[in-house]
Amino acid sequence: MARHIMTLRSDDRPGIVAAVSSALLEVSANIVENQQYSDEGTDLFFMRTVFDAEQADVERVVAAIESSSAVHNHDLQVRPEAERxxxxxxxxxxxxxxxxxxxxxxxxxxxxxxxxxxxxxxxxxxxxxxxxxxxxxxxxxxxxxxxxxxxxxxxxxxxxxxxxxxxxxxxxxxxxxxxxxxxxxxxxxxxxxxxxxxxxxxxxxxxxxxxxxxxxxxxxxxxxxxxxxxxxxxxxxxxxxxxxxxxxxxxxxxxxxxxxxxxxxxxxxxxxxxxxxxxx
The missing domain is CATH 3.40.50.170 (Formyl transferase, N-terminal domain)
Incomplete structure (x- = not known):
């Protein structure tokens, strides 16, 4: 398994954390660090998650999150932590x-x-x-x-x-x-x-x-x-x-x-x- 950093910016809606957690659980990924913040001034949601997963499963995680109705007008990126x-x-x-x-x-x-x-x-x-x-x-x-x-x-x-x-x-x-x-x-x-x-x-x-x-x-x-x-x-x-x-x-x-x-x-x-x- 490799460690990855996922960043997400999206319109602030209920269910985003659940969507991310479910997508990672589906591929048996392990969350090792997570921060999130809802900005009232812009109605935007920000999230940074570090997780361990097989490289082949990363595309499945991204697809599952982007298909969720909770994620809207988003910018989702995942990259290996070791990538400088x-x-x-x-x-x-x-x-x-x-x-x-x-x-x-x-x-x-x-x-x-x-x-x-x-x-x-x-x-x-x-x-x-x-x-x-x-x-x-x-x-x-x-x-x-x-x-x-x-x-x-x-x-x-x-x-x-x-x-x-x-x-x-x-x-x-x-x-x-x-x-x-x-x-x-x-x-x-x-x-x-x-x-x-x-x-x-x-x-x-x-x-x-x-x-x-x-x-x-x-x-x-x-x-x-x-x-x-x-x-x-x-x-x-x-x-x-x-x-x-x-x-x-x-x-x-x-x-x-x-x-x-x-x-x-x-x-x-x-x-x-x-x-x-x-x-x-």
């Missing part, structure tokens, strides 16, 4: 988030398969190649932005990329690219959103005398830094912290927040519900 999420990382010059992802990937801490790293500068090449991964430079200027994004999207399709991670990639993606990557591109923002947007957020925070410094990981949308938030965290600070110290503390939070968001996405724990996320 094919991931492309984008970076500029700051390497702290990239280094953390590479370390966690190589140590097996993240259920992803990094297929390459793309930078709009060459600064991180030696680091990436040290980890035995291909590094590509796609320079971006106002004149070349459209061609650069076309190259990036072609790489995503060619490599079968399921997740794009902006690891402090200091470029604003066009509306078209954001739509093409909807629900599969994660950005780390050096702020506890919403707040302190734009340049030098830690200096803004210092000037305002903040007592918390944080970071937010969110899905990329055409609305800059307004995408559905997946993960956030903060660290307490005092008036004695200098701007450079805030930067150091903030970078540590950024690393942790981004890696947790990537892990949750790769583990199929994140569901979109309008501008919000449901994270199991």
């Amino acid at each position: 999420c094919r991931t492309l990382v984008l970076v500029s010059r700051f390497d702290h988030c990239l280094l953390d992802l590479l370390h966690r990937w190589r140590s097996g801490d993240l259920p992803i398969d990094i297929v390459g790293v793309v930078g709009n500068h060459d600064d991180c090449r030696a680091l990436v190649e040290y980890f035995g991964l291909p590094f590509s430079v796609i320079a971006v200027t106002p004149e070349t932005k459209a061609d650069a994004e076309a190259q990036l999207l072609a790489m995503v399709e060619e490599k079968g990329v399921e997740l794009v991670v902006l690891a402090r990639y200091m470029q604003i993606l066009s509306d078209g690219l954001c739509r093409a990557l909807e629900g599969r591109a994660i950005n780390i923002h050096h702020s506890f959103l919403p707040g302190f947007k734009g340049a030098k957020p830690y200096h803004q925070a210092h000037d305002r005398g903040v007592k918390l410094v944080g970071a937010s990981a969110h899905y990329v949308t055409a609305d800059l830094d307004e995408g559905p938030i997946i993960e956030q965290d903060v660290v307490r600070v005092t008036h004695a912290e200098s701007p450079s110290r805030l930067v150091a503390l903030g970078r540590d939070v950024e690393r942790r927040v981004l890696s947790r968001a990537v892990r949750d996405h790769a583990d199929r724990r994140v569901f979109l519900a309008g501008r919000r996320t449901i994270v199991f």
Whole structure:
């Protein structure tokens, strides 16, 4: 038997859990983990189930659930737990988030398969190649932005990329690219959103005398830094912290927040519900 992850989003109706349980019982599958949530704001039902079953029985499970009258306007997906999420990382010059992802990937801490790293500068090449991964430079200027994004999207399709991670990639993606990557591109923002947007957020925070410094990981949308938030965290600070110290503390939070968001996405724990996320 193999372990599988099933995710289901459907209109919220009575009988969905019974339909899923019955379909799994019919093939003698064993449920090892289950989370569910009914969202009153959208009238949607979300469910994540991990189960053990013979590979040959998975199609029977899917067919039984989809034929149930309880499941309507649904998105049902099942994949082997051992199947890693094919991931492309984008970076500029700051390497702290990239280094953390590479370390966690190589140590097996993240259920992803990094297929390459793309930078709009060459600064991180030696680091990436040290980890035995291909590094590509796609320079971006106002004149070349459209061609650069076309190259990036072609790489995503060619490599079968399921997740794009902006690891402090200091470029604003066009509306078209954001739509093409909807629900599969994660950005780390050096702020506890919403707040302190734009340049030098830690200096803004210092000037305002903040007592918390944080970071937010969110899905990329055409609305800059307004995408559905997946993960956030903060660290307490005092008036004695200098701007450079805030930067150091903030970078540590950024690393942790981004890696947790990537892990949750790769583990199929994140569901979109309008501008919000449901994270199991």
